[in-house]
Amino acid sequence: MKFDYIKMMAGGKINFVSLPLLEVALSKGNLFCLIDSGADCCYFPASIGEALDINVKNGEPREGKGITGTKFTAYFHTIDCKIGGWDCKMKIGFSYELGIPFGILGREGFFSLCKVCIDHKKEEVELKLYN
Numbered sequence: 072m073k074f075d076y077i078k079m080m081a082g083g084k085i086n087f088v089s090l091p092l093l094e095v096a097l098s099k100g101n102l103f104c105l106i107d108s109g110a111d112c113c114y115f116p117a118s119i120g121e122a123l124d125i126n127v128k129n130g131e132p133r134e135g136k137g138i139t140g141t142k143f144t145a146y147f148h149t150i151d152c153k154i155g156g157w158d159c160k161m162k163i164g165f166s167y168e169l170g171i172p173f174g175i176l177g178r179e180g181f182f183s184l185c186k187v188c189i190d191h192k193k194e195e196v197e198l199k200l201y202n
Contacts, residue, residue: 113175
């Protein structure tokens with residue numbers, strides 16, 4: 072299944088950047104998530120977990136580290152979601168310390184579910200679920 076990049080405003084300016092964002096369907100709405108092969112795990116802002124009626128801090132706590140080396144705590148839960156119409160269960164770390172308006176799809180929980188081909192020149196992503 073192929074998905075086009077999504078254009079977003081960059082830095083509050085009227086510049087737009089194209090990013091490999093996927094729309095992930097959750098039980099109470101959809102969330103755009105950045106495909107990030109450098110992320111160890113999948114992370115969502117804790118406010119998303121709360122909106123899904125998850126008791127965020129009851130999850131498995133783990134320390135994460137961003138690209139700048141900044142440490143944060145995430146609480147992991149397995150949730151049901153859909154990507155491109157595919158039903159899947161993903162292990163997501165919800166964090167109160169993420170300063171981003173979207174989720175992060177990382178290696179554990181996303182890349183472990185499917186083969187991901189990012190064609191940056193064509194601004195598209197192709198996914199194939201592992202059997």
